[in-house]
Amino acid sequence: MADVIIVGGGLAGLFNALLLNRAGMQVTLIEKKVYPFHRVCGEYISNEVLPFFDQLGIDVAPLQVSRINRLEVTAASGAKFSHPLDLGGFGLSRYTFDHYMYQKASAEGVRFLLDTQVEDIRFHNNSFEVITNHETLTAPLVIGAFGKRSNLDRKLNRAFFYRRSPYVGIKVHAKINFPDDLIQLNNYKDGYCGVIKVEADRYCMCSLAHRDDLRKYGSLEALQENIICQNPYQKELFDHAELLMDKPEVINEISFEKKQPVENHILMSGDTAGMIAPLCGNGMTMAIHSAKILSETIRQYYRPNRPFPVQQRAALEQAYRQAWNQQFARRLWVGRQLQHLFGSNRMIDWAIRSLNYAPLLSQLVMERTHGKPFNLKPSAFSPFVSPK
Numbered sequence: 001m002a003d004v005i006i007v008g009g010g011l012a013g014l015f016n017a018l019l020l021n022r023a024g025m026q027v028t029l030i031e032k033k034v035y036p037f038h039r040v041c042g043e044y045i046s047n048e049v050l051p052f053f054d055q056l057g058i059d060v061a062p063l064q065v066s067r068i069n070r071l072e073v074t075a076a077s078g079a080k081f082s083h084p085l086d087l088g089g090f091g092l093s094r095y096t097f098d099h100y101m102y103q104k105a106s107a108e109g110v111r112f113l114l115d116t117q118v119e120d121i122r123f124h125n126n127s128f129e130v131i132t133n134h135e136t137l138t139a140p141l142v143i144g145a146f147g148k149r150s151n152l153d154r155k156l157n158r159a160f161f162y163r164r165s166p167y168v169g170i171k172v173h174a175k176i177n178f179p180d181d182l183i184q185l186n187n188y189k190d191g192y193c194g195v196i197k198v199e200a201d202r203y204c205m206c207s208l209a210h211r212d213d214l215r216k217y218g219s220l221e222a223l224q225e226n227i228i229c230q231n232p233y234q235k236e237l238f239d240h241a242e243l244l245m246d247k248p249e250v251i252n253e254i255s256f257e258k259k260q261p262v263e264n265h266i267l268m269s270g271d272t273a274g275m276i277a278p279l280c281g282n283g284m285t286m287a288i289h290s291a292k293i294l295s296e297t298i299r300q301y302y303r304p305n306r307p308f309p310v311q312q313r314a315a316l317e318q319a320y321r322q323a324w325n326q327q328f329a330r331r332l333w334v335g336r337q338l339q340h341l342f343g344s345n346r347m348i349d350w351a352i353r354s355l356n357y358a359p360l361l362s363q364l365v366m367e368r369t370h371g372k373p374f375n376l377k378p379s380a381f382s383p384f385v386s387p388k
């Protein structure tokens with residue numbers, strides 16, 4: 001029997017797996033797909049994560065990441081705001097990054113069940129049953145890292161699942177003529193497209209759009225032509241792009257609604273606990289940071305091969321809830337407000353003009369949506385850093 005079953009193998013699941021395995025726990029991670037695979041994601045990672053990566057011995061440089069230190073925000077009117085990124089970040093595809101983390105965690109002893117979908121998670125007698133399409137597993141702890149929206153949200157009757165979201169996400173990789181050190185956020189009606197260089201000669205263009213526009217125009221090509229290419233910078237890029245994927249990666253119902261970090265005793269991590277609006281470019285960092293906080297909290301309250309009484313579980317849940325809210329609740333709220341602003345061509349034009357007159361405002365927005373570089377607590381340090 002595993003000490004912990006992690007459901008979902010995105011960055012939240014993979015980092016929880018790596019950390020808890022290093023803390024001496026038996027970890028099973030269940031992922032419905034098989035690595036490597038593409039995901040809808042803008043693929044910009046804030047440098048907030050770098051001190052933590054150093055501690056864990058994760059070196060992304062050999063993966064040929066791009067180093068990003070400039071931001072441009074553009075409007076359909078042609079208005080543009082440019083700003084250096086003090087902390088900056090890097091570009092790396094999820095295809096490469098998630099696969100790298102999977103290989104690392106697997107080599108260190110995490111048990112992976114791939115191509116396996118979890119159908120239900122039940123809690124009774126202070127223990128979990130995890131029901132997959134192949135078998136039923138049991139464990140004292142379950143981490144929910146199944147992303148923004150999953151079959152399990154319906155099964156667990158989570159409130160946000162029933163509030164429909166109009167957002168659609170579309171990602172392509174392409175070869176384009178674009179600076180290596182820039183992240184550009186090109187706005188159009190009801191959405192935006194983030195553009196960035198990832199590894200090697202690939203560029204990621206990841207768009208958020210409104211379901212009604214997709215319905216109105218009937219196809220992704222027509223949506224691109226009529227809505228996304230309203231922005232002249234994005235039109236120029238698409239007009240000269242050499243696509244590197246057979247077809248775009250697409251997801252719908254992207255919701256920024258409030259969620260809970262603990263539900264039915266399942267400890268939620270990453271987007272499963274709450275998703276920040278993509279324009280903040282910070283969801284992956286938050287997924288990784290939430291895995292750090294959760295692993296540290298589990299390690300504090302749970303010891304393998306020792307009894308895990310109900311009161312101990314309640315204390316763990318309460319400590320995690322509190323730590324999660326303290327770190328992320330405000331950022332998510334600011335992200336939701338910004339998401340409302342980005343959508344109207346007129347509002348974004350006004351916002352860009354305001355930012356050009358008051359560049360300190362952009363600093364403030366960055367501060368409110370990003371955290372600070374983070375690393376492991378000294379008390380948690382040794383068991384997490386040394387691979388077995």
Ligand SMILES: Cc1cc2nc3c(=O)[nH]c(=O)nc-3n(C[C@H](O)[C@H](O)[C@H](O)COP(=O)(O)OP(=O)(O)OC[C@H]3O[C@@H](n4cnc5c(N)ncnc54)[C@H](O)[C@@H]3O)c2cc1C
Pocket residue numbers: 007008009010011012013030031032033039040041042043044045046116117118119145146147148150151152169170194206207208254269270271272275276278281282283284285287
């Ligand atoms: C349009 C868009 C652009 C974005 N751009 C950026 C950006 O530039 N920078 C950034 O930092 N963030 C960005 N984000 C956010 C970022 O992608 C997410 O915050 C991040 O992927 C969260 O990681 P996660 O591990 O929580 O979830 P995910 O990466 O979604 O992983 C969840 C995993 O769970 C698996 N799963 C789901 N259900 C089951 C089940 N029942 N059984 C088994 N497995 C299951 C899925 O297959 C998936 O692999 C963007 C998001 C969107 C939508």
